[in-house]
Amino acid sequence: MRAHWAGIRTIVKRELAAYFESPVAYVFLVIFLLLAGFFTFTFGGFFERGEASLAAFFNWLPWLFLFLVPAAGMRLWSEERRLGTIELLLTMPVADWQAIVGKFLASWLFLIVALGLTFPMIVTVNWLGDPDNGVIVSGYVGAALLAGAYLAISCMTSALTRNQVIAFILAVVLCLLLILVGFTPLTDLLARWASPWLVESVARFSVLTHYDGFQKGVLDSRGLLYFLSVMAYALFVTGVVIRNHRAG
């Protein structure tokens, strides 16, 4: 077990270093923080809401992540394939799953750091009012899980191709699908034709349905289970894709 962990740790370290040794990390962080602030204070109506909460921030996050998380994840495997380093990595003494998990964890950590850097908003609401910090914490947990789910899907599409643009577009489309099946304006529209039962069951597969639970301050195990299964499933498929790619 220790040996397994050592391999993963080394890969995580290298991946994180790769983000910060190139401009990618800084460009990503700046754009993420700018856009997050912009959405929160303009469309989100942070001040106009007249309530001490981060709802204005969290409501926009699934849409912001829809583009930014695939952007952070698109290079994970496609770059390895393009450079040929996948051959180096997978002939070192680690199992495929260790490489997959290691690369995923590194990017997830990076996204969590990005989320963490939005802390001035927490300071602001606490300074201006008296928010329920429990709700804020569960909101962040939900956001981190959402980022993880999107990221795992980006990992999967990234393994499919050596072209980062294709990996990005595929990931955005898949993530969008996971949003839309539970996006209220759309489900309301569908409910006019389809039976409400059907619409509701499909909506259960949406990231939004489970994300909203966390935003209400509920750390429920079904939501946790949902996000973890999306991650596990997407990473499993990543493994299958990589194995098929090698088998020719």
Added chain:
Amino acid sequence: MIKVENLSKSFGPKRAVDGVSFEVGKGEVLGFLGPNGAGKSTTMRMITGFIPPTSGSVSVCGLDVQDHPIEVKRRIGYLPEAAPSYTEMSVLSFLKFAAEMRGLEGRARQEAIRRIVELCHLENVLGQTIDTLSKGFRHRTCLAQALIHDPEVLILDEPTDGLDPNQKHEVRTLIRQMGESKAIIFSTHILEEVEAACTRAIIIDRGRIVANGTPQELKARSSTGRLEDFFRSITRSDTVAEAA
């Protein structure tokens, strides 16, 4: 130390490697010759465990590659074709990464990096990003990665490709020296290289072994006594192979 038995690999309908068998012992340097697309890289990739064989088996140090992939990978140093590396990293951080992946830590890692930097002449570029290096240095960085854990078995896919004559000479000398204590397979297009560095050579054509012997034996089999003529007489150029 390397035992390849009846190894085959098909990509769809195409048979890239077809029933290849050979052995390489300790202290042997095996030169792998053949036209482009003959199946050299594919065979090497199967030995390193990067791709699974369609049929047949490979064992390294008595361990089957399919059954004990991690154990086998520990014992092998591999230089893939075109010497890939993480180009955004510095040479030093890349070598640290390679050492750690090989389970070297602390003192052992420092010592391994010191040794390999000296062996591959990387002293002056340690802090540079691999991106900014010349092809020769990039190549040596990847070679250093393959040697960092002082493996018993070395698989080198075209280790001299794209190097200048001085660098080629250096790499050949290095291979010959290391060959005394390891089992080495390297592939090349350059026939003189075989005479300069190998104890034995295998010529492979369209997935099959067409000749196997010491460089002297192979030369003797040509009417002119030249390895090049022998090579040309038993392999086909790719245009002919396509038509066949």
